[in-house]
Amino acid sequence: MTSLKALLTTAALVLAGTALAGWTKTGESVASFKGSGPAGFKIEGKTRSLDVTDDGKSLSVAVGLKDLETGIDLRDRHMRDNYLKVGEKGNESAVLTVPVDAITWPEDGKATKGAAKGTFALHGKTKEVSFSYSISNAGGTYAISGEAPINFNEFGIEVPSYMGITVKPNITVFATFSVKKS
């Protein structure tokens, strides 16, 4: 009876451990976006502020928008203050949440590419988005790159326009980071 109890206790601990197994970000990460406008105008923003959390079922990739930079200070200020309104509550980050089992995780030493759906939260709104990804597994560290097209009209973001140059609402967001299962 005692040994059965011990076995059940051990099994419960193992199962609980599996359910709570966490994904932690490791190494460098970068998130960026690319947009365009008339006459070949292009804009690229980049930040290293990226964090990964999980609740056991889904992975959430949160990109801090406060440090998003496009290479021109004035444009950064316009982007953060006038359009993304980063200073307002709930607008500090953009978050992509993806069910863990929607991703094909490669075995050690292998790589996969795929496409999946997740939810993207930005500027106080959440929408379903499709994204593509590539993952390589080196000793249990998964190096992930992904990109997703989004339309910022759908997130209630005003179309940026400055001195006759208007940015197109269709942009592509990118993220590159590594995670490890603990």
Add this chain to the structure above:
Amino acid sequence: MVKHDYQSCAVCHVDPSGAGQLTPYGRAQSDVLLRWHLKKPTEAEASPTSRFLWFIDLPEVVNLSGNFRAGALIPVGGQVRPLFMAADLYGTVKVDRFVFHATSGVGLRNVGPAAILPVCGGDTPCGAQWVAREFWAGATFADEAVMVRAGRMFIPFGLRNNEHFMYVRDVTNTDTNLDQQVGISASYNGERLRGEVMGLLGNYQLGPDAYRERGYAGFAEYTVASKFYLGVSSLIAGARADQVFQLPVTRHAHGVTARWSPTEPLALLAEVDFLAWQQPTRLDRLGFAALLQGDYEVMQGLHLVAALEGKHEGQGERGPSVGGWLSAAWYVLPHVEVRLDGILRRTSRPAPDPATVAFTLLAQLHFFL
């Protein structure tokens, strides 16, 4: 602007391939990114002084500006020569997809190819002349990625560098100061590719018609990586007479260009052109022109520029002509640039004339309204 990853010139310049009049966006970027500031600006907008004539707001369809450049050429051991380089007004009207652009100004000495009146030369000394460098009408398509134009325009070839008498601009007759021609052009500015091709119909401010060149010129430039652009250019143009031998002449220029900003304060520009001239009863001439230029922005608005250049015009010169430039350009105030160029050139001449070496200082004050 290479440093700021602006491949496309069309958002900042009225000419879709760059140079000349700024758009309102270009005017604001000039103030924000190029002008010297004693302290880093904290205000949320470009300075109000970036407007036309420092403070005038114009209706959206009208874009007015001006270009005034004067200075002095100071040859070492020679006499200082004052220069009146440009005094032009620019006007552009943009209605929906249609763009109308013209410039008008006054020139003194050596403005012949761009002068309209009075006619001078020969026994008539050239004084002040009315100059019209550009006048064209165009229409944009595909979200302004494509522009079709007709009129007198810059020739699309090579780098659109400011130093209009550098060898690469001079021997290809493609400078933005005087070498505009009448023609029809189509330009494209995409996210990774830009280019323009122009059918050359001649310079109608030059006569008689036998001197006018017909042919084509064009360039294409591709974004290889962020802040790294590679381009090719090609030009073939023929006239029924050249101004020296009065013989028909066909000239070729075909080249490659590169623009690269390896680190934020530094921009590198390079151009190498193969040149050929064909004339009946004379041997074909072969030559080249090359430029390597580095622009280091010591602080915003203050540029140190070094350049090496070379050329050979295939006229029996003993070796190529070579030059070195060391320049400082200071965008000291809104719409104001102060510039000093030190130019050392060894100029080869056809045998038996010996090569000459000259060092010249060029001081300039430039107002761009």
